[in-house]
Amino acid sequence: MRQTHEYAATVLRIALGVMYLAHGSLKLFVFTPEGTAGFFASLGLPGGLGYLAIAAELIGGAALILGLFTRLVSIALLPILLGATFLVHAENGWSFSNQGGGWEYPAFLIFTSLALSLLGNGAFAVKSPFKSRAV
Numbered sequence: 001m002r003q004t005h006e007y008a009a010t011v012l013r014i015a016l017g018v019m020y021l022a023h024g025s026l027k028l029f030v031f032t033p034e035g036t037a038g039f040f041a042s043l044g045l046p047g048g049l050g051y052l053a054i055a056a057e058l059i060g061g062a063a064l065i066l067g068l069f070t071r072l073v074s075i076a077l078l079p080i081l082l083g084a085t086f087l088v089h090a091e092n093g094w095s096f097s098n099q100g101g102g103w104e105y106p107a108f109l110i111f112t113s114l115a116l117s118l119l120g121n122g123a124f125a126v127k128s129p130f131k132s133r134a135v
Contacts, residue, residue: 045083
């Protein structure tokens with residue numbers, strides 16, 4: 001019988017994966033890749049990072065939903081959340097309902113990603129072809 005923490009990790013993994021897919025889709029279909037690249041450039045970052053962020057959120061979100069490389073993906077997506085927190089939302093105050101969105105939501109997602117990186121796949125995950133022997 002599975003421990004309940006495995007099911008909790010699954011719920012967290014799927015929810016976080018859906019969130020990343022939603023944000024990547026927003027950048028792709030609403031803001032457009034060119035618009036996202038332009039926004040990144042307006043922050044003083046290379047515009048090409050906007051394209052990379054879209055790809056990372058879409059691929060990473062799908063990988064999390066499937067439970068593929070969960071620990072690695074959770075950590076690999078942290079730079080996007082850190083950038084969103086400190087380059088976009090930090091100056092807007094705490095509450096995400098503030099104009100421009102505050103830093104509470106991206107900060108929450110940072111800690112959620114860290115928790116998932118510690119928990120791992122949980123139940124119902126695709127088995128990695130490179131599965132580590134370490135627990």
